[in-house]
Amino acid sequence: MDACPAPPDPALRTLLDAIWQRLARATHDRAAGWRHPALASVDETGAPRVRTLVLRGADPAAPALVLHTDARSAKAAEIAHQARVALVFWDPAIGTQLRIEGEAAIIADPATFATLPPPARRLYAVDPAPGTPIEAPGAFGETDPARCFRVLRVVPRRLEWLDISLPHRRARFDLAGGRACWLVP
Numbered sequence: 001m002d003a004c005p006a007p008p009d010p011a012l013r014t015l016l017d018a019i020w021q022r023l024a025r026a027t028h029d030r031a032a033g034w035r036h037p038a039l040a041s042v043d044e045t046g047a048p049r050v051r052t053l054v055l056r057g058a059d060p061a062a063p064a065l066v067l068h069t070d071a072r073s074a075k076a077a078e079i080a081h082q083a084r085v086a087l088v089f090w091d092p093a094i095g096t097q098l099r100i101e102g103e104a105a106i107i108a109d110p111a112t113f114a115t116l117p118p119p120a121r122r123l124y125a126v127d128p129a130p131g132t133p134i135e136a137p138g139a140f141g142e143t144d145p146a147r148c149f150r151v152l153r154v155v156p157r158r159l160e161w162l163d164i165s166l167p168h169r170r171a172r173f174d175l176a177g178g179r180a181c182w183l184v185p
């Protein structure tokens with residue numbers, strides 16, 4: 001992949017601001033297209049794994065994205081082994097895809113857990129661990145969800161935006177190097 005040669009021009013800076021605003025909106029707007037990204041990680045054999053999550057936070061100043069998960073999930077073990085992850089967002093209402101590459105960390109965060117409404121807390125109460133084979137759909141018990149809840153924090157290194165309205169437009173932002181460029185779509 002060719003590196004972007006220069007810092008963002010004004011049009012690219014405006015686009016990057018709009019991307020962060022759309023991410024921030026998706027954290028509180030249940031209908032927002034970018035609310036449910038797919039998160040890809042790799043397992044210990046190098047095989048790709050991907051699943052849907054809810055975007056919970058987007059901070060352009062850090063920069064960081066926040067998601068929630070279970071400490072016992074496969075993705076938590078995969079990220080502990082290999083922090084590099086990718087996310088993809090698709091908003092059909094505006095015809096835009098956002099791809100993000102970065103590094104993830106799994107973080108115990110009792111203060112955030114305390115802010116969750118009871119139905120959200122119960123998601124982390126399943127026992128045994130998520131993904132354990134069982135004999136029937138409801139054949140599992142409960143444990144203390146506070147012990148299982150984790151924040152999944154992603155530090156984005158690269159964003160790639162694609163607008164499929166005609167004519168297609170595509171741009172990349174190398175956040176670490178402070179560079180950005182338009183790409184052939």
Ligand SMILES: Cc1cc2nc3c(=O)[nH]c(=O)nc-3n(C[C@H](O)[C@H](O)[C@H](O)COP(=O)(O)O)c2cc1C
Nearest residue numbers: 036049051052053054068069070073074075076131
């Ligand atoms: C719409 C939707 C939202 C989801 N949100 C989350 C989430 O925020 N956190 C999470 O851990 N799993 C979420 N899931 C479940 C994951 O897609 C996945 O099935 C689960 O986390 C197990 O993944 P793993 O075995 O790769 O760790 C969501 C699934 C759907 C369909």
